[in-house]
Amino acid sequence: MSRLESGIPGFDEIFSSVSDFDLTGFPGNTSTLIIGPPKVGKSIFCYQFAYHGLSIDEPCLYITADEGMKQLQQNMIDFNWFLQSAMDKEMLYVIDSISSLSGASIETTNTYNLSKINDPTDLMVKVGLGTRFVFKKSEEFRSVFDSLTTPFAFNPEPMVVRFLKTYIRRLKEAGATIIFTCTEGIVSENTEKILKSIANNVIMMDGDYITFRSIEGPIGTAKYHITDKGIIVDKGEVL
Amino acid sequence: MKTTHIPKLDDFLGGGIPEGSSILFSANPGVECEAFGYQTLQSRLEDGDQGFIFTNVAEPSDITYEFDKFGWDLEDSVDEGNAFFVDGSSYFIGAPVSGKYYVKDYSEVEEVVIKAIGDVPNGVGVINNLSTLIDYQGDEETVRIINKWNQVAKELGTILIYIFTQWDYEKGLIHKIEEAMDCVVNLSTIEERVIIGQGFMVTGASWTKPSSSMVLFNILRPGGVKIFIPKLLVTGPYNAGKSSFVKQIAPDSVSVDRMALGQVPTTIAMDIGHVEHKGFIADVFGTPGQERFDLILDVLSKEAVGAFILVDSTAPKTFARAKEMMKRCKAEAIPKVIVANKQDLPDALSTDEIRKVMNTDQSIPIVPVSLLNNEGIDEAMDALLEILYK
């Protein structure tokens, strides 16, 4: 299995402790669910993961479903992460499925597309276009979906799950390393179970500890902090 | 018969859709399917019929805007009373409802749409989107409702068009939905790790035996559903006439420098153009013939759906290279036509002789062409299209 750098200091080291392989890093071409209560840093993980990839020339397909493009950029600027150059280089393709609700009139570009929160069919079309665009840049790329919370708030649960399955299948075929987030406790227990089973890996964040259950079996956990440089993970242990 | 004005579709359906029929556009996730419903509605409105759109995925104002981007004035039709909305979306996202009818509770959907059907006898209704209906109503209730709608529509001569995204539903449900329809059109993706194209195919119609060809299409704004050939490759040995061929089929073609991917990146010149032939459109790429540029063939061929292999009919020594290039560009798997150029020269081999030397079977057409005399070019295009749309 290929490995890539998550960009979260200390996090990749957990893998080397949970993995038999002599490789450190985030498992490539897998899907990972990041789940936890509100405000524990799930989105920050996404920003950091995407931004680090871009900084080492790994392109990214970013679907923003909670915050519009403007807020997304603003949130990242709070950590001194700037997206402009990646966008200029067309390394980043953003699908914004929420701004249509804000009533702002926004123009789409080569690398910025709009969709609607209650139209999974349209979102899947845009994902197809975005995937092809990013795939052409590199066959190894990252894909972030942040988050499922708003789609779940606006749609029946089975619809979001159906979309998600198709999304993950398509992106995995294209070679992407996928992370997607969801707030814990907003869907039925059964749906939450399905979400965890769809993903190869599950990262749980609770505000103090980040816990990782990998495709390879073992579970690693460590304390983490949110700083003005993003998330920093302490030395972890295998459970 | 009512025409859809979707290219090829009317032909496949024996001229169009009979009054009172139901038609399902059943799309793989990722295919742009709405346009099929919207374009049919627009065509019917232009022909003087009345129609409506039931929407549960977009606000009516969004759909009016979509029509606008296609170059169709839906607002005008609405103002004149020829078209209206059944708004099953706005209320559920907290937006003000609009349209002649609206839904604030999903239990109202069945009756409201029946009213709408009654308002447009011999007209057309578009249901966008059936998948969302399933998520709100459940499988069995949805099947019951669409059977009811189709029955009412049949009595009144109203055509019902369903937009359906085929997520991972139970096979039994999909079967029941298809059974409820007079006609099913599958919209599928053409994939090579990523979606590289989309096509439609009529899989059944109660009134005719439809052609089972797959038609590649693109959605253009403005324009709507257009048949297309995504990318055509023009390749062949050095000096076979590739550039002139590209110039002939795509008069506005240009020669551009492109970075060739590979271990040693190099810049190479390529001929790129846009071809329109009998309503079909395509992008054409003419590749360099020299062996050192073979890598670009690998890259381009991943995206191509058809290829012209040019050979110099007077130079049988280059035929082996042509075959090598066909292999190189994975042309074994994509439709291709061998263009036997320079037929104007006295020592040109005939197509039969070329086929013998090249040792290729009959499935690959060899078309005699003289670029110098402007002969055989349309025939070469026709030959490729015939394979593409067979």
Add this chain to the structure above:
Amino acid sequence: MIVRIASGIPGFDDFTSSDDDLGLDLGGIPENTATLIYGPQGVGKSIFAYAFAYHGLTQDEPCLYLTTDLEMGDLYQKMASIGLKLDEYSENEMFYVVDAALSDSGSEMEDSDLYQSTSVKNPTDILVKVSRGARMISNKGPRFRSVIDSLTTVLESNNPVLIVRVLKTYILRVKEAGGTALITYTEGSSNSSTEILIKSMVDNIIKLDHGKITIEAMKGMGRKDIPYQITEKGIVLDNSE
């Protein structure tokens, strides 16, 4: 650096400022975010909202106020009773009220640029009116404040699923227009998943509970708490002189 705007709550801005030596980082509420003020009944959530709205007015930041429990007249009186006099700002067209607290008999006031009546039972209408208000008020200057007091009343009168969607849209629109939103909500007044959704949709979460104010989440800082009192001047944190 995260830009913060003064809260108007004595002690709060000091409490939320980071300890940088230069004193550059003034505390307060992060600008252009949404903040949830929640806790049990009677702990001063509305009073927090009054102070926040009023302080903005004194800083030339107009305010869009959705009131669901007090009709506009009562709101004016209530705020005046803790020394926050609105009349001047109303005259200067700084204070824009969407009044959803009216009884079914309707309003005695006519709708105007500064006053729109609506019904707590009609979330779509509320959204239309606050959106219009946000657009209008954003034309007056680069920043403004936007208050919902309280979300609980709207939730209780409608299907919570729909209200969560309306809230999301509201927050997006206020932030898009450059505003800073503050929303009050009574803990436990809706089911757990609705409450989690609400928390997920805001940027900052402040809990008031029996004499203790807890910053549960805020851009750029960790969780912390401090005792507070409700005085005749409103909410006062224990660190204030």
